[in-house]
Amino acid sequence: xxxxxxxxxxxxxxxxxxxxxxxxxxxxxxxxxxxxxxxxxxxxxxxxxxxxxxxxxxxxxxxxxxxxxxxxxxxxxxxxxxxxxxxxxxxxxxxxxxxxxxxxxxxxxxxxxxxxxxxxxxxxxxxxxxxxxxxxxxxxxxxxxxxxxxxxxxxxxxxxxxxxxxxxxxxxxxxxxxxxxxxxxxxxxxxxxxxxxxxxxxxxx
Amino acid sequence: xxxxxxxxxxxxxxxxxxxxxxxxxxxxxxxxxxxxxxxxxxxxxxxxxxxxxxxxxxxxxxxxxxxxxxxxxxxxxxxxxxxxxxxxxxxxxxxxxxxxxxxxxxxxxxxxxxxxxxxxx
Numbered sequence: 001x002x003x004x005x006x007x008x009x010x011x012x013x014x015x016x017x018x019x020x021x022x023x024x025x026x027x028x029x030x031x032x033x034x035x036x037x038x039x040x041x042x043x044x045x046x047x048x049x050x051x052x053x054x055x056x057x058x059x060x061x062x063x064x065x066x067x068x069x070x071x072x073x074x075x076x077x078x079x080x081x082x083x084x085x086x087x088x089x090x091x092x093x094x095x096x097x098x099x100x101x102x103x104x105x106x107x108x109x110x111x112x113x114x115x116x117x118x119x120x121x122x123x124x125x126x127x128x129x130x131x132x133x134x135x136x137x138x139x140x141x142x143x144x145x146x147x148x149x150x151x152x153x154x155x156x157x158x159x160x161x162x163x164x165x166x167x168x169x170x171x172x173x174x175x176x177x178x179x180x181x182x183x184x185x186x187x188x189x190x191x192x193x194x195x196x197x198x199x200x201x202x203x204x205x
Numbered sequence: 206x207x208x209x210x211x212x213x214x215x216x217x218x219x220x221x222x223x224x225x226x227x228x229x230x231x232x233x234x235x236x237x238x239x240x241x242x243x244x245x246x247x248x249x250x251x252x253x254x255x256x257x258x259x260x261x262x263x264x265x266x267x268x269x270x271x272x273x274x275x276x277x278x279x280x281x282x283x284x285x286x287x288x289x290x291x292x293x294x295x296x297x298x299x300x301x302x303x304x305x306x307x308x309x310x311x312x313x314x315x316x317x318x319x320x321x322x323x324x325x326x
Contacts, residue, residue, distance in 0.1 A: 026289075026310070026311050029311045030310075030311035105217070106218075108217075109216065109217035109218035109221070110218050112216060112217075112218065113216050113218035113219060116216060116289050116310070117289050117310050117311050119289070120289030120290060120291065120310070123290075124290065124291050124292055127292045127295075128292055128293070133294075135260075135261060135290050135295070136261065136289070136290075137261065138215050138261060138262070138263050
């Protein structure tokens with residue numbers, strides 16, 4: 001583990017989980033589908049992100065990337081399959097009868113907004129707990145095949161002094177199972193160490 | 206008389222959502238911009254009754270746009286910030302820069318209608 005003691009790791013997981021729950025709640029409100037937060041077999045914050053941790057998807061995927069700007073730097077990745085985007089579109093626009101061109105425009109705009117909203121859940125929590133000025137940049141969308149998405153994320157995560165974690169945002173309706181991957185720079189580690197010393201710190205502060 | 210609105214938001218989804226919601230309520234959308242520079246230009250050109258403003262734009266922060274428009278250019282438009290950023294200190298800073306109200310995303314259509322109506326009551 002190295003960078004955290006057991007107590008710091010627990011604190012870090014609490015902070016991240018709380019933010020991710022905010023993200024899941026925001027997603028639920030925005031796309032009008034019941035969303036569950038899932039960590040797979042084990043929730044870990046680690047110095048390496050293995051490709052095998054990325055859920056395989058067969059088709060082209062929508063890879064959304066947001067940069068975290070401010071006192072904590074980092075990147076978030078959200079991966080949605082075409083089918084998942086279709087489910088979100090059907091939920092947000094139940095009576096949609098868009099032409100193909102309009103559908104592409106609408107769905108691209110919708111997934112970008114989805115990413116913007118859920119990324120803010122984690123960031124707001126980091127900013128509030130650490131009392132840091134930190135916010136997300138404008139999200140970017142790449143529609144690529146799954147292997148290319150894995151390659152882009154692997155390239156992005158080949159960084160020293162960063163830690164990684166991943167959660168899955170899932171929904172029974174629409175069969176959504178979206179990987180939500182984060183890397184944060186060591187300012188996050190330092191901030192966790194600082195708040196761990198203060199036992200009275202509240203997750204909602 | 207229809208109240209005039211300028212929408213400044215990099216998200217195409219939000220621009221369309223705000224446009225449709227406010228048009229249905231009788232507001233006239235006189236311009237939309239996806240970045241800060243064009244947004245400031247539009248706001249100065251039209252000096253609308255209302256500006257809806259995102260807080261994170263590709264070229265600048267909404268709170269800086271609010272400061273430029275309200276404190277430097279002294280326009281009288283009301284500004285409502287619509288953003289996914291919901292930190293208390295960010296909201297306070299926006300208000301100090303001249304933003305009249307703040308909506309944190311996600312939100313319902315009714316929230317926008319109510320907040321905007323309250324600005325003019």
